[in-house]
Amino acid sequence: MDTATLIGFGIAAVLIAITGVSIYTAFGPPSAELGDPFEDHED
Template identity: 65%
Template sequence: MESATVLIITICAFLIVITGFSVYTSFGPPSKELSDPFEDHED
Protein backbone atom coordinates (compact mmCIF):
# COMPACT_ATOMS: atom_id res chain seq x y z
CA MET A 1 0.00 0.00 0.00
CA GLU A 2 1.04 3.56 -0.55
CA SER A 3 2.16 5.39 2.56
CA ALA A 4 -0.38 8.17 1.90
CA THR A 5 -3.22 5.62 1.86
CA VAL A 6 -2.12 4.18 5.19
CA LEU A 7 -1.93 7.68 6.65
CA ILE A 8 -5.44 8.59 5.44
CA ILE A 9 -6.91 5.34 6.79
CA THR A 10 -5.20 5.92 10.14
CA ILE A 11 -6.50 9.48 10.41
CA CYS A 12 -10.04 8.42 9.44
CA ALA A 13 -10.03 5.59 11.98
CA PHE A 14 -8.80 7.97 14.69
CA LEU A 15 -11.57 10.48 13.89
CA ILE A 16 -14.23 7.76 13.96
CA VAL A 17 -12.99 6.50 17.34
CA ILE A 18 -12.94 10.02 18.83
CA THR A 19 -16.44 10.74 17.49
CA GLY A 20 -17.79 7.47 18.87
CA PHE A 21 -16.23 8.07 22.27
CA SER A 22 -17.64 11.62 22.37
CA VAL A 23 -21.16 10.42 21.54
CA TYR A 24 -20.90 7.64 24.14
CA THR A 25 -19.70 10.09 26.80
CA SER A 26 -22.42 12.63 25.95
CA PHE A 27 -25.42 10.31 25.70
CA GLY A 28 -24.38 7.02 27.30
CA PRO A 29 -24.15 5.98 30.95
CA PRO A 30 -21.23 8.35 31.75
CA SER A 31 -23.51 11.32 30.97
CA LYS A 32 -25.20 10.85 34.37
CA GLU A 33 -22.04 12.20 36.02
CA LEU A 34 -21.91 15.36 33.90
CA SER A 35 -23.20 18.57 35.44
CA ASP A 36 -24.84 21.51 33.74
CA PRO A 37 -23.20 24.77 34.89
CA PHE A 38 -26.33 26.74 34.00
CA GLU A 39 -28.46 24.60 36.34
CA ASP A 40 -25.86 24.90 39.10
CA HIS A 41 -26.01 28.72 39.11
CA GLU A 42 -29.66 29.55 38.52
CA ASP A 43 -30.72 32.95 39.83
Protein backbone atom coordinates in the same frame (compact mmCIF):
# COMPACT_ATOMS: atom_id res chain seq x y z
CA MET B 1 -0.53 0.12 -0.18
CA ASP B 2 0.78 3.59 -0.66
CA THR B 3 2.05 5.50 2.39
CA ALA B 4 -0.43 8.34 1.83
CA THR B 5 -3.32 5.86 1.81
CA LEU B 6 -2.22 4.35 5.11
CA ILE B 7 -1.86 7.78 6.70
CA GLY B 8 -5.33 8.72 5.41
CA PHE B 9 -6.88 5.57 6.85
CA GLY B 10 -5.08 6.19 10.14
CA ILE B 11 -6.35 9.74 10.43
CA ALA B 12 -9.87 8.63 9.52
CA ALA B 13 -9.76 5.86 12.14
CA VAL B 14 -8.64 8.30 14.84
CA LEU B 15 -11.41 10.78 13.96
CA ILE B 16 -14.06 8.03 13.97
CA ALA B 17 -12.79 6.77 17.34
CA ILE B 18 -12.89 10.26 18.87
CA THR B 19 -16.41 10.78 17.53
CA GLY B 20 -17.56 7.43 18.94
CA VAL B 21 -16.11 8.12 22.38
CA SER B 22 -17.66 11.60 22.40
CA ILE B 23 -21.12 10.27 21.52
CA TYR B 24 -20.80 7.51 24.14
CA THR B 25 -19.77 10.03 26.80
CA ALA B 26 -22.52 12.49 25.88
CA PHE B 27 -25.45 10.06 25.57
CA GLY B 28 -24.34 6.78 27.18
CA PRO B 29 -24.17 5.74 30.84
CA PRO B 30 -21.33 8.18 31.70
CA SER B 31 -23.66 11.09 30.87
CA ALA B 32 -25.35 10.69 34.26
CA GLU B 33 -22.24 12.15 35.89
CA LEU B 34 -22.17 15.23 33.64
CA GLY B 35 -23.40 18.47 35.19
CA ASP B 36 -25.24 21.34 33.56
CA PRO B 37 -23.37 24.59 34.26
CA PHE B 38 -26.52 26.64 33.63
CA GLU B 39 -28.42 24.77 36.34
CA ASP B 40 -25.52 25.09 38.77
CA HIS B 41 -25.58 28.90 38.63
CA GLU B 42 -29.26 29.78 38.69
CA ASP B 43 -30.19 33.14 40.18
